[in-house]
Amino acid sequence: MTAPSHFPPQQDSISRLLSKIHRHQQKQLVKKFQPYGLGGGHQYIFLINVLKMPGVNQDRLTCDLKFDKATTARSIKQLEEAGYIDRQPDPHDGRAYRLYPTVKAIEFEPTLRDLLMQENRKLVRALSEEEEMQLINLLQILDHSCEEADG
Amino acid sequence: MTAPSHFPPQQDSISRLLSKIHRHQQKQLVKKFQPYGLGGGHQYIFLINVLKMPGVNQDRLTCDLKFDKATTARSIKQLEEAGYIDRQPDPHDGRAYRLYPTVKAIEFEPTLRDLLMQENRKLVRALSEEEEMQLINLLQILDHSCEEADG
DNA sequence: CCTAATCAGTTGCATGCGCAACTAAAATCC
DNA sequence: GGATTTTAGTTGCGCATGCAACTGATTAGG
Numbered sequence: 416m417t418a419p420s421h422f423p424p425q426q427d428s429i430s431r432l433l434s435k436i437h438r439h440q441q442k443q444l445v446k447k448f449q450p451y452g453l454g455g456g457h458q459y460i461f462l463i464n465v466l467k468m469p470g471v472n473q474d475r476l477t478c479d480l481k482f483d484k485a486t487t488a489r490s491i492k493q494l495e496e497a498g499y500i501d502r503q504p505d506p507h508d509g510r511a512y513r514l515y516p517t518v519k520a521i522e523f524e525p526t527l528r529d530l531l532m533q534e535n536r537k538l539v540r541a542l543s544e545e546e547e548m549q550l551i552n553l554l555q556i557l558d559h560s561c562e563e564a565d566g
Numbered sequence: 567m568t569a570p571s572h573f574p575p576q577q578d579s580i581s582r583l584l585s586k587i588h589r590h591q592q593k594q595l596v597k598k599f600q601p602y603g604l605g606g607g608h609q610y611i612f613l614i615n616v617l618k619m620p621g622v623n624q625d626r627l628t629c630d631l632k633f634d635k636a637t638t639a640r641s642i643k644q645l646e647e648a649g650y651i652d653r654q655p656d657p658h659d660g661r662a663y664r665l666y667p668t669v670k671a672i673e674f675e676p677t678l679r680d681l682l683m684q685e686n687r688k689l690v691r692a693l694s695e696e697e698e699m700q701l702i703n704l705l706q707i708l709d710h711s712c713e714e715a716d717g
Numbered sequence: 718c719c720t721a722a723t724c725a726g727t728t729g730c731a732t733g734c735g736c737a738a739c740t741a742a743a744a745t746c747c
Numbered sequence: 748g749g750a751t752t753t754t755a756g757t758t759g760c761g762c763a764t765g766c767a768a769c770t771g772a773t774t775a776g777g
Contacts, residue, residue, distance in 0.1 A: 432705040437588045439712040510725040550704045554583040561590040661755040
């Protein structure tokens with residue numbers, strides 16, 4: 416009576432699983448970050464990367480994180496307005512800015528890391544430590560394939 | 567000279583990897599689906615699920631796919647306008663609609679599956695078949711944790 | 718030098734999404 | 748059976764994002 420149409424459950428489903436898990440995780444993180452003035456999007460990712468690489472410019476972040484440069488510009492602007500990032504004109508390049516974490520950001524880093532760890536622990540709580548490592552490893556391989564591919 | 571701030575690369579990074587891979591994948595799929603009138607978002611996911619479960623209602627899709635019910639409503643509306651979905655009022659429930667794939671959708675299904683498989687192949691091309699199965703398995707475990715958790 | 722091409726960053730626009738508030742139909746309770 | 752509560756779906760709103768077009772600075776070619 417109903418059309419058959421069976422997608423083999425193991426084919427092509429990775430995207431949809433990624434999408435679903437990511438969506439769930441995003442919602443949780445948005446709630447967690449709200450009290451700290453970190454906006455709903457992926458601002459925390461930018462913040463982490465500025466903490467990791469003080470002095471980085473927006474273009475580098477855009478390439479590393481695979482966002483659109485407009486998204487980077489707006490996220491950084493919000494982080495600046497929220498007091499987490501200091502934008503200094505690059506002395507050697509009149510077009511670029513160098514991004515630094517503020518004192519507020521540096522003091523916030525342990526909390527940020529903690530919040531992320533909490534969510535991560537919830538996410539992987541059904542995995543053994545070995546499985547978690549496996550998963551990270553596999554995801555990193557996918558990530559590299561994305562970077563090369565670009566077709 | 568620069569602040570230390572090293573996030574251990576294997577802790578808490580799953581979310582960011584998921585986010586990045588998902589973002590890349592989304593962009594590719596948007597391009598692929600454009601010629602077929604499938605909008606930029608996750609419409610194809612709804613379409614797949616209506617193909618899988620003809621007669622399903624929106625609420626069920628919302629719960630299964632973990633979208634917001636508003637998102638479901640709008641995606642289904644667009645799929646209807648694009649001619650892929652037929653909305654019939656549920657004879658037993660005056661509030662609900664039963665969603666059916668149109669002929670166009672049924673004819674499109676092989677193509678859809680093919681497009682998804684192509685993207686999937688690109689994504690997992692650096693993985694052995696065994697690793698791909700492992701990955702799917704691990705992601706499904708995460709997905710289940712999301713469903714339970716909800717805290 | 719002066720022009721052309723490239724590059725860092727910003728802004729306008731369209732779209733997608735989640736939340737909250739709403740409508741209308743069931744279901745529950747008395 | 749009438750009032751309350753729950754449920755399926757819609758709409759208003761705000762925000763995040765990608766693309767394309769833009770500005771202004773830098774580099775390359777002549």
